[in-house]
Structures are given as C-alpha cells and as structure tokens.
Amino acid sequence: MPWIQAHLITSKDQAPLIELLFENLGALSTTLVDAEDEPLLEPKPGELPIWQQTRVTGLFEGHIDSDHLRQRINQALNSDVTRTLELERLEDQEWERAWLDNFHAMPFGQRLWICPQGKRPEQPDAVIVELDPGLAFGTGTHPTTALCLQWLDHTPLEQLELIDFGCGSGILAVAALKLGAKRVYATDHDPQAMQATTANAEKNGVLERLQLCDSQHPPTHPVDLVMANILAGTLIELKDLLTRLTRPGGRIILSGILSEQAQMVSDAYADAFSMQPPRQQEEWILLEGRRK
Numbered sequence: 001m002p003w004i005q006a007h008l009i010t011s012k013d014q015a016p017l018i019e020l021l022f023e024n025l026g027a028l029s030t031t032l033v034d035a036e037d038e039p040l041l042e043p044k045p046g047e048l049p050i051w052q053q054t055r056v057t058g059l060f061e062g063h064i065d066s067d068h069l070r071q072r073i074n075q076a077l078n079s080d081v082t083r084t085l086e087l088e089r090l091e092d093q094e095w096e097r098a099w100l101d102n103f104h105a106m107p108f109g110q111r112l113w114i115c116p117q118g119k120r121p122e123q124p125d126a127v128i129v130e131l132d133p134g135l136a137f138g139t140g141t142h143p144t145t146a147l148c149l150q151w152l153d154h155t156p157l158e159q160l161e162l163i164d165f166g167c168g169s170g171i172l173a174v175a176a177l178k179l180g181a182k183r184v185y186a187t188d189h190d191p192q193a194m195q196a197t198t199a200n201a202e203k204n205g206v207l208e209r210l211q212l213c214d215s216q217h218p219p220t221h222p223v224d225l226v227m228a229n230i231l232a233g234t235l236i237e238l239k240d241l242l243t244r245l246t247r248p249g250g251r252i253i254l255s256g257i258l259s260e261q262a263q264m265v266s267d268a269y270a271d272a273f274s275m276q277p278p279r280q281q282e283e284w285i286l287l288e289g290r291r292k
Contacts, residue, residue, distance in 0.1 A: 002062035002089060002090060003059060003060065003061065003062045003089070003090040004059075004060045004061070004062055004064060004066055004069070004087060004088070004089055004090070005057055005058065005059055005060070005087070005088040005090060006022065006027075006057065006058045006060065006069065006073065006085065006086070006087055006088075007055060007056070007057050007084075007085070007086040007087075007088065008055070008056050008073075008081065008082070008084055008085050008086075009053060009054070009055050009056075009084040010053075010054060010056060010081055010084070011052065011053065011054070012052050012053075012054060014081060015032055015054040015056055016258060016283060016284075017231065017258070018056045018077070018081075019032065019056055019142075020142065020144060020231065020256055021073070021076055021077070021231065022056065022058030023058075023142050023168075024166070024168060024230065024231075024256075025058070025060075025069065025072055025073070025190075026060055026061070026064065026168075026190075026192060026193070026196075027058035027059055027060055028059050028060065028061065029058070029059045030056065030057065030058050030059075031056075031057045032054050032055070032056055032057075033054070033055045033057070034053075034054070034055070062089070062090075064192065066087050066089075069087065070085065070087060072190075073085060076231075104116075104119060105119045105120065105121045107121070108146060108149035108150050108152075108153055108175075109149070109150045109152075109153025109154050110153060110154065111123075111125055111126060111127045111153055111179075112126075112127050112129070112149055112150075112152065112153040112175060112178075112179065113126050113127065113128050113129070114129050114131055114149070114171070114175075115128050115129070115130055115131070116130070116131065117130055127153075127175075127178050127179055128178070129171065129174050129175050129178055129200075129204055130203055130204055131169065131171060131174075131200060142284075143281040143282045143283075143284040144229050144255045144256045144257075144284050144286075145171060145172070145229060145255075146281060147255055147279055147281050147284065147285075147286035148172050148227060148229050148253060148255050148286065149171070149172070149175055150279075151253060151279070151286060151288070152172065152175050152176055152179055153179070156180075157176055157179050157180045157181040157225075158180040158181075158182070159182050160181050160182055160223075160224040160225055161181070161182055161183045161184075161185070161223040161224050161225075162176050162181050162183070162184045162185070162223060162224065162225045162226070162227065163184070163185045163186075163187065163218065163219060163223050163225070163226045163227065163245055164176070164184055164185070164186045164187070164227050165187050165215070165218070165226060165227065165228040165230070165238075165242065165245075166187065166188055166215070166228055166229060166230040166234075167186035167187060167188045167193060167194075167197050168188065168193050168196070168197075168229075169193070169196045169197065169200055170186055170193075170196060170197025170198075170200045170201055170210075171200070172227055172229065173186040173197060173201065173210060174197075174200050174201055174204050174206055174210075176227075177201070177204075177206035177209050177210065178204060178206060181209070182209070183209050183210075183211065184209065184210055184211070185211050185212075185213050185218070185219045185223065186210060186211070186212050186213065187212075187213045187214065187215045187218050188214075188215055189214065189215040189216065194212050194214075197210070197212065198210075198212065218241070218245060219245065222244065222245055222246055222247035222248075222250065223245060223246070223247060223250065224247060224250045224251070225246075225250060225251050225252070225253070226242055226245050226246045226250070226251075226252045226253070227252075227253040227255075228242060228252075228253070228254055228255070228256075229255040229256050230255075230256045231256050232256060232257045232258065232261040232264070232265050234256075235254050235256065235257070235265055235268075236264070236265060236268045239268050239269060239272075243269070243272045243273075243291070246273075246291045247291065248291050248292070249290065249291060250290070250291045251288060251289065251290050251291070252269070252273060252288070252289045252290075252291070253286065253287070253288055254269070254286070254287040254288075254289075255284070255285075255286045255287075256284075257284065257285040257286070257287065258283055258284065258285065259280060259283050259284070259285055261285070262278050262285040262287065265287060266278070266287055266289075269287075269289055272289075272291060272292060273289030273290060273291055273292065274289060274290045274292060275287060275288070275289045276288040276289065276290075
C-alpha cells in the first residue's frame with residue numbers, strides 16, 4: 001500500500017499543535033526535525049527542546065483522499081502556516097510492519113494496557129485494548145491521549161454512559177468499555193474515524209455497547225461523562241454543546257490543551273463546571289470538571 005506524507009514548516013510554538021492536529025487527522029506517526037541549521041546543544045535534564053523553525057511530518061495511509069486531507073489542514077490552520085504545506089506520495093514499503101515491530105504493549109495506570117495483536121503483558125489482571133497501526137488514528141503514545149487513558153484507568157466506570165467526542169481511532173471509547181462503562185457514544189465528523197472506531201470496537205469485543213454518532217448529531221440526552229481530546233480553540237467553541245451533553249453532577253474531561261492554554265479553557269467552562277486542578281504530561285494538560 002502506498003503512503004502519504006504531509007510536511008509543514010512552522011514555528012517552535014506552533015509545532016506541538018500541528019503534531020496533535022496530524023494525529024487527530026489520522027497520522028500513523030509524526031516526526032519533528034530542524035527546518036534550518038540550528039544546533040541544540042546540551043539541553044537541561046528533562047528538557048525536550050525543539051527548533052525555532054521546525055518541520056513537522058505526518059505519515060498517513062495512502063488510501064486517504066489527499067485533497068480532503070489538504071482541505072482539513074487548511075481549515076484548521078491559518079494561511080500563514082499552511083503556505084508551506086507539502087503532500088508527498090510514497091511507494092509501498094514494509095513501514096507498517098516495521099512500525100508494528102517497534103510498537104510494544106504500553107501500560108496506562110494500574111490495569112489498562114494498549115497492545116498490538118500478539119503482544120500481551122504478563123499482568124494477570126490487565127485490561128487489554130488491542131490496537132494495530134493499520135486501523136489507528138492514535139495509539140496512546142501522544143501525551144494528550146495518554147492523560148485520558150490514565151484518567152480512565154483510575155476512575156470507576158461501571159454503569160456509566162460516556163461520550164467520546166472527536167473519537168479518532170476510538171481508543172478512548174474502547175478503553176472505557178473494556179474498563180466497564182455501560183455504553184459509549186462515539187462522535188466524529190470524519191467517516192474514516194468512524195470506520196476505525198467500529199473496527200477497533202469489534203476487534204475488542206465491545207461493539208454491542210458502542211453507538212456511533214455524527215458530530216453534528218450527538219446524543220439527545222446528557223450523559224455521565226463527556227471526554228473531548230481535541231484542540232483548545234475547538235474546546236472553547238464547543239463549550240455550550242459539551243455542557244449540554246453533560247448531566248448535572250456528571251463530569252467532563254478536556255484534553256489536547258497546551259500548558260499556556262489551560263487557564264483560558266478552564267475559565268471558559270468555569271460557569272457550568274467545578275474545575276479541578278490540571279493534570280500535566282510534558283507540555284500538555286488534562287482538565288476535569290464536575291457539572292454544577
């Protein structure tokens with residue numbers, strides 16, 4: 001199968017957002033490299049420095065519509081950023097196999113594991129979500145997804161109804177169902193995301209408790225928990241809708257937020273939710289609120 005690479009040259013501040021955007025649009029992997037000739041010498045312990053001008057590359061499956069991909073990137077970013085956008089078609093190689101060889105079982109919290117087929121942990125009480133790169137719009141490796149998975153792992157979900165808003169691969173929906181949620185409504189505006197979510201739910205034996213919804217037609221009744229792992233600006237735009245979808249006393253989980261954006265997003269939801277202290281991984285934030 002051929003592949004498509006999307007390349008964007010951007011500033012240091014915008015690079016993490018574009019990395020997340022590519023993952024949300026279906027990238028199997030993303031890489032960041034120097035776009036100029038800027039050496040990074042002796043970073044401090046724990047630092048993950050990136051270049052002032054960074055080239056962000058996303059690898060996408062070749063069957064996707066490249067014009068549609070370009071359109072969605074242009075819609076998400078301003079023209080000053082997208083003027084450097086390049087789409088490159090690559091001929092078939094064993095990249096999926098090579099990627100899978102380096103994709104190992106990953107723990108999130110005490111019980112939850114994301115595993116490729118055939119790579120199971122030895123932990124007897126492990127809750128396993130099987131996920132392979134051919135179907136994935138996200139595998140848990142990005143900090144925004146990891147934060148959500150860790151939160152799900154430590155939260156009692158039995159008898160709860162959830163919405164996974166902007167479901168991508170369905171990794172959060174499937175994980176919640178494997179951890180005992182009663183029902184999950186998965187929404188997305190991309191048909192490929194809905195296909196991936198269906199396939200991953202079927203693969204993990206939870207399809208009968210999953211209901212797919214177009215993001216323009218979400219559930220008509222509020223639920224116990226709403227999870228939205230999308231960009232900060234979109235979370236603010238969707239504030240009224242996500243609030244309506246959360247029952248009084250229910251909780252909302254917001255991710256895809258850079259640390260400098262956390263207060264802005266928290267303030268937007270503070271009228272309707274009692275917001276908890278943020279959780280952080282690298283430069284990314286998860287916010288939790290309880291509906292007043």
